Amino acid sequence: MSDRLTVLKTYKLYVGGKFPRSESGRVYEVTDSKQNWLANAPLSSRKDARDAVVAARKAFGGWSGATAYNRGQVLYRVAEMLEGRRDQYVREVAGAEGLSKSKAGDQVDAAIDRWVWYAGWTDKIAQVVGGGNPVAGPFFNLSSPEPTGVVAVLAPQKSSFLGLVSVVAPVIATGNTAVVIASEKSPLPALSLGEVLATSDLPGGVVNILSGRTAEIATPLASHQDVNAIDLAGADEELAKELEIAAADNLKRVLRPQSVDNWSAAPGTDRMTAFLETKTVWHPTGSLGASGSAY
Amino acid sequence: MPSTAPNALSDVTASDSTLRRFLHGLPGVDAVGLEARAASLGTRSIKTTAKAYAIDLAISMVDLTTLEGADTPGKVRALGAKAVRPDPTDRTAPSTAAVCVYPDMVATAKEAVAGSDVKVASVATAFPAGRAPIAVKLADVREAVAAGADEIDMVIDRGAFLAGNYRKVYDEITAVKEACGTSARLKVIFETGELSTYDNIRRASWLGMLAGADFIKTSTGKVAVNATPANTLLMLEAVRDFRDRTGVQVGVKPAGGIRTTKDAVKFLVLVNETVGEDWLDSHWFRFGASSLLNDLLMQRQKLATGRYSGPDYVTVD
Numbered sequence: 001m002s003d004r005l006t007v008l009k010t011y012k013l014y015v016g017g018k019f020p021r022s023e024s025g026r027v028y029e030v031t032d033s034k035q036n037w038l039a040n041a042p043l044s045s046r047k048d049a050r051d052a053v054v055a056a057r058k059a060f061g062g063w064s065g066a067t068a069y070n071r072g073q074v075l076y077r078v079a080e081m082l083e084g085r086r087d088q089y090v091r092e093v094a095g096a097e098g099l100s101k102s103k104a105g106d107q108v109d110a111a112i113d114r115w116v117w118y119a120g121w122t123d124k125i126a127q128v129v130g131g132g133n134p135v136a137g138p139f140f141n142l143s144s145p146e147p148t149g150v151v152a153v154l155a156p157q158k159s160s161f162l163g164l165v166s167v168v169a170p171v172i173a174t175g176n177t178a179v180v181i182a183s184e185k186s187p188l189p190a191l192s193l194g195e196v197l198a199t200s201d202l203p204g205g206v207v208n209i210l211s212g213r214t215a216e217i218a219t220p221l222a223s224h225q226d227v228n229a230i231d232l233a234g235a236d237e238e239l240a241k242e243l244e245i246a247a248a249d250n251l252k253r254v255l256r257p258q259s260v261d262n263w264s265a266a267p268g269t270d271r272m273t274a275f276l277e278t279k280t281v282w283h284p285t286g287s288l289g290a291s292g293s294a295y
Numbered sequence: 296m297p298s299t300a301p302n303a304l305s306d307v308t309a310s311d312s313t314l315r316r317f318l319h320g321l322p323g324v325d326a327v328g329l330e331a332r333a334a335s336l337g338t339r340s341i342k343t344t345a346k347a348y349a350i351d352l353a354i355s356m357v358d359l360t361t362l363e364g365a366d367t368p369g370k371v372r373a374l375g376a377k378a379v380r381p382d383p384t385d386r387t388a389p390s391t392a393a394v395c396v397y398p399d400m401v402a403t404a405k406e407a408v409a410g411s412d413v414k415v416a417s418v419a420t421a422f423p424a425g426r427a428p429i430a431v432k433l434a435d436v437r438e439a440v441a442a443g444a445d446e447i448d449m450v451i452d453r454g455a456f457l458a459g460n461y462r463k464v465y466d467e468i469t470a471v472k473e474a475c476g477t478s479a480r481l482k483v484i485f486e487t488g489e490l491s492t493y494d495n496i497r498r499a500s501w502l503g504m505l506a507g508a509d510f511i512k513t514s515t516g517k518v519a520v521n522a523t524p525a526n527t528l529l530m531l532e533a534v535r536d537f538r539d540r541t542g543v544q545v546g547v548k549p550a551g552g553i554r555t556t557k558d559a560v561k562f563l564v565l566v567n568e569t570v571g572e573d574w575l576d577s578h579w580f581r582f583g584a585s586s587l588l589n590d591l592l593m594q595r596q597k598l599a600t601g602r603y604s605g606p607d608y609v610t611v612d
Contacts, residue, residue, distance in 0.1 A: 050603055057605070220602070223601075225602060225608060226603065226606065227605075249602070
């Protein structure tokens, strides 16, 4: 029996590369599946959401402008850091989702592998969804995928870590920046993810993580004129409808919630392409001589 | 301070030594108290209708500024159009107080704001360093006034001030004031970031007002430290005390570093709490700023529509 005092962790938000408390000063109690108290998490307000959007917008130029290769390296580094904290995540996921240690371990392993998988996609997605188009004229016609901008992500409510990674990694892999609303009931793995992101070369503001009441934070984000897209994975049917209406105002890209029973299944590229826009460039092949050929 | 006749200070400026004795006789500034006072006034919560009023008031007080070597006539015209109608999607948004440009751009700016109440302010006297012979400085001012400038923003000779040569600074301001004639109001820039101490800022404020400044202005926006709540509070106290002693009201213009609506509202609280409503008017208080206006407009849109706005909905300057 040790006579050490317990050192409790203060969970904080992750915004703009820093760890602020909620602007409102509020917290709420996070419990495990048996209603035992785990920790207090910040209860974010709409102003926290606004600040997160400002941070995400500021980070967008640098992150979207970084080479795909560099983004891949950074994301892989995140996976390395996750691996080093595996035990902590197993503990948090087991507590949050009421899983046995080995089941929680499977979830964490799958999440880290998922992160590595998306890290590999950063410099390959352009070859899959972009390309040269044959056109009837003396032009090259090239399509290339471009990130949409600032994406609000409502993380899945049930799968607190694997689900979270499965929605955040595809958004940032292609050069978007994200404002993430953690699972309302189980935000602790998400808030700990912020600590990993802060120590893995990911520029501050690329991912911003908020905890609190999903509806309260998502509503101002959906109507925010400087948010370009929203992923409604963590919204129930009623909230999703409301948010989609609010999001229509500035023509946000909306990814509707899809029922996912098993986040471990292979994800495909859909979550990446949902937040890509295709830029098409027409480029003359050269001046056409009288002979009709440029070459 | 006791209230005395308006000419009570005339003997102060009679000679170099009386001027020095007066300026060094001013009470020292309690730096900690000043900063604490400015900080505590910055914690006021201004919401809903009061915020809407403050935003519109702040917009009407902005001296929309472009002072870059790369200024083109096109940029100045765009700035003028923006000053007249800051938010083209909302005609209830007030115009700004003025546009502020370099002297050679005054004519262009004047044309751009023609037909509106927006004034044209011009920096002069070898802005921002102020390191030029007096003849050049005065020529600079005359050119700007001749081109139609309604307001002249001059910089003081900080070198002379810091060397203790107050009389030289005083004479320069009076000469520039004379060159402004009756048509242009004179703003005197102290560049508070280069004056080192709060005591110096208080002295400079009094020196400027004694010499006939219509406005005292914190800084050029070209150095590391520009307008702060503390140095603006200090200058507001100076104009308040000056009016108590002489009956002459002088305006205040913080410039540089004020970028957000929150900051601007803090300054308005300082004004209201220090000198009162007499100064809550664009004739007596101004913000020297460029990016501030966009933030004010975004906040205004937020209040009007209930949703957060973004930089896509204001101009790129």
